Amino acid sequence: MSPMITSILILNLATGTIITMASFHWLLAWMGLELNTLAILPIISKSHHPRATEASTKYFLTQAAASALILFSSVMNAQTTGQWSILQLEDPLAQTLLTMALAMKLGLAPAHFWLPEVLQGSSFKTGLIIITWQKLAPMTLLLLTWNQASMLTLTMMGSLSVIVGGLGGLNQTQLRKIIAFSSIAHLGWMATIITKSNKLALLNLTMYILISAPMMLSLIFSSTKTTQDLTTTWTTSPMLAPLTMMTLLSLGGLPPLSGFMPKWLTLEELLTQNMALLATVLAMSTLLSLFFYLRLSYSLSVTMSPSPTKISSKWRLKPDTSALPLSITLPPSILALPLTPLMKP
Numbered sequence: 001m002s003p004m005i006t007s008i009l010i011l012n013l014a015t016g017t018i019i020t021m022a023s024f025h026w027l028l029a030w031m032g033l034e035l036n037t038l039a040i041l042p043i044i045s046k047s048h049h050p051r052a053t054e055a056s057t058k059y060f061l062t063q064a065a066a067s068a069l070i071l072f073s074s075v076m077n078a079q080t081t082g083q084w085s086i087l088q089l090e091d092p093l094a095q096t097l098l099t100m101a102l103a104m105k106l107g108l109a110p111a112h113f114w115l116p117e118v119l120q121g122s123s124f125k126t127g128l129i130i131i132t133w134q135k136l137a138p139m140t141l142l143l144l145t146w147n148q149a150s151m152l153t154l155t156m157m158g159s160l161s162v163i164v165g166g167l168g169g170l171n172q173t174q175l176r177k178i179i180a181f182s183s184i185a186h187l188g189w190m191a192t193i194i195t196k197s198n199k200l201a202l203l204n205l206t207m208y209i210l211i212s213a214p215m216m217l218s219l220i221f222s223s224t225k226t227t228q229d230l231t232t233t234w235t236t237s238p239m240l241a242p243l244t245m246m247t248l249l250s251l252g253g254l255p256p257l258s259g260f261m262p263k264w265l266t267l268e269e270l271l272t273q274n275m276a277l278l279a280t281v282l283a284m285s286t287l288l289s290l291f292f293y294l295r296l297s298y299s300l301s302v303t304m305s306p307s308p309t310k311i312s313s314k315w316r317l318k319p320d321t322s323a324l325p326l327s328i329t330l331p332p333s334i335l336a337l338p339l340t341p342l343m344k345p
Helices: 003-022 024-042 050-081 092-106 114-121 122-129 132-144 151-168 175-193 200-222 240-252 260-272 276-301 330-334 337-343
Strands: none
Touching: 003 024, 024 050, 024 122, 024 132, 050 092, 050 114, 050 200, 092 132, 092 151, 092 175, 114 122, 114 175, 122 132, 122 200, 132 175, 132 200, 151 175, 151 276, 175 200, 175 260, 175 276, 200 240, 200 260, 200 337, 240 260, 260 276
């Protein structure tokens, strides 16, 4: 794919998201989502591999079905209320349909089956776009309708997503599928808290993007695709290995790293609103995600002090500069916990 075509697709990708985020009319929001979907499809299938073609087909079918549900719910609400404003979603059936459609677009359980398969068939650069930028438009619509969406549906889908995300990543060896199930679990946290505190949901989304981006970039720089590849990261990039390990632990929510902050504040808010059972379910389920992050971190740390007689130091042949691009994005992803008092709503 030529650089000009890639630039046009990325420009359309950004334009679609901005249109959705800036719109207060359902048709404009729908047009932005469609433009976003059509722009990402050639990017997913640009390698011309059968897995990439399959991934782009699955992504198109899922997103098209979700967009049709959004359009149907907006038409139903317009028939009831006589207006197309996003902020005036009053029909109960339209609220439930919109919640389910946005959950399908995001990849919340039980509509999550497309996300691991699409991510596995895509490259890491495309996967970075899917798990970060592509979540902005649907999450914006959820944040705009947080006080009108179906609270029961979002809470059930959110808690189920945290459980499924933790269980699904346990038996995976492909890093892209592990990242996909991690994304499902993090989206579950956002969906659970969004009807109780939209500010905390926005904080969850921000921290998730700030942590996921440097993690994906580090995997791209080290050309790591499986858990077995992690064991050789130190020999090729000694600076990148400990940074990747800390980012993985932060994504798992291990204190005192930054990923612990949104989970801590979310559990505190749930306990404040007398939802101790839900908070317990989320806390116990996130331990499953933390387990496979610890397993990945162990794969990295086991070779960080190798015996010189067993492992050749390939990195000594040239200076290691692979970790330098992460110097800007990494500190917020692992060192933001002291800012917790400023983040409380």
